[in-house]
Amino acid sequence: MSLTGTLDATATDDGVTFTFTVENTGTDPVELQFSDGQTHDVIVLEDEDTEVWTWSEGRMFMQMLQQETVAPGDHVTYECAWEDPAPGSYVAEAFLSASNADCEASAQFSV
DSSP states (O other), rough: OEEEEEEEEOOOSSSSEEEEEEEOSSOEEEEEEEESOOOOEEEEEEETTEEEEETTTTTOOOOOEEEEEEOOTTTTEEEEEEEESSEEEEEEEEEEEEOOOOOOEEEEOOO
16 A cells, blocks of 8 residues: 655635645555544644644544545545634644555644
């Protein structure tokens, strides 16, 4: 299983938009299996170790099994937004919430 992740963090006047792309760089399809409605998560760190925001915190996800197939050379994209962050420099870490596959990515950004 060959998954490669990239994370883009785009700061605007309204907040920061995160775009997490998971690409299948292998030669076989990858079937991602999720145990609930959560497909990914994004954590924002200040000073490289102090967690200041987590996308999934306070959210409820539907209790349902779901799956998504990523063909070789194809990708899936997940987006979320952090509204009204404090000014500063941060590191965002995104990861796939699949029960059968791992994929992570990180990005540095400033607000």
